[in-house]
Amino acid sequence: QVQLQLWGAGLMKASETLSLTCAAHNGSFTGHFWSWIRQSPGRGLEWIGEINHSGSTNYNPSLRSRLTLSVDRSRNQFSLKLRSMTAADTAVYYCARRHFDAVGFDPWGQGALVTVTS
Amino acid sequence: EIVLTQSPATLSLSPGERATLSCRASQSVGTSLAWYHQKPGQAPRLLMSDASDRATGVPARFSGSGSGTDFTLTISTLEPEDFGVYFCQHRYKWPPWTFGPGTKVEIK
Numbered sequence: 001q002v003q004l005q006l007w008g009a010g011l012m013k014a015s016e017t018l019s020l021t022c023a024a025h026n027g028s029f030t031g032h033f034w035s036w037i038r039q040s041p042g043r044g045l046e047w048i049g050e051i052n053h054s055g056s057t058n059y060n061p062s063l064r065s066r067l068t069l070s071v072d073r074s075r076n077q078f079s080l081k082l083r084s085m086t087a088a089d090t091a092v093y094y095c096a097r098r099h100f101d102a103v104g105f106d107p108w109g110q111g112a113l114v115t116v117t118s
Numbered sequence: 119e120i121v122l123t124q125s126p127a128t129l130s131l132s133p134g135e136r137a138t139l140s141c142r143a144s145q146s147v148g149t150s151l152a153w154y155h156q157k158p159g160q161a162p163r164l165l166m167s168d169a170s171d172r173a174t175g176v177p178a179r180f181s182g183s184g185s186g187t188d189f190t191l192t193i194s195t196l197e198p199e200d201f202g203v204y205f206c207q208h209r210y211k212w213p214p215w216t217f218g219p220g221t222k223v224e225i226k
Contacts, residue, residue, distance in 0.1 A: 106173060107164075
């Protein structure tokens with residue numbers, strides 16, 4: 001059963017770039033979209049974007065101008081970079097898997113709290 | 119962007135009771151709707167996909183129904199582990215995929 005392990009920066013300053021990486025263990029890396037979702041008290045759950053094994057992406061239009069997703073097939077890892085962070089980007093960030101034809105995200109990684117200070 | 123609304127915001131029930139949660143979409147999403155359960159400090163867990171298909175390992179007391187703009191998640195008999203927050207989410211045609219604000223099921 002696939003498990004997702006997430007790591008990256010926790011405390012950041014405004015204007016910096018957030019970098020997060022998620023590794024998929026014990027499962028196929030193909031046939032899925034690998035997704036990023038964040039959760040904050042003010043915005044609730046917000047889908048950030050997703051990437052498949054060949055690098056095809058879907059981005060949330062609200063974040064597209066600041067967002068880059070990438071994939072490393074050799075390591076079964078995918079990464080997020082979000083530029084020009086502000087306090088509004090403070091949230092718990094999750095990685096998750098979605099099968100190509102599936103509606104839902106399953107499983108999810110453990111989540112990482114990212115706090116942006118001015 | 120499709121907006122999902124959930125009602126009620128909070129549901130106060132006792133173990134053994136029936137829970138009925140609602141999710142409404144701002145436009146039709148067909149049956150492209152999922153439900154999740156989240157406990158404090160944990161990531162959401164997928165319960166239901168395609169409006170009514172239980173995810174692997176989800177007990178039969180959970181059932182989903184609906185299509186178009188109106189959806190329902192029913193828990194037939196609440197167990198202690200069922201308390202927490204429930205979210206709906208759509209994946210219809212084009213991104214962005216969006217989530218509802220959640221319904222908190224709390225112990226009465």
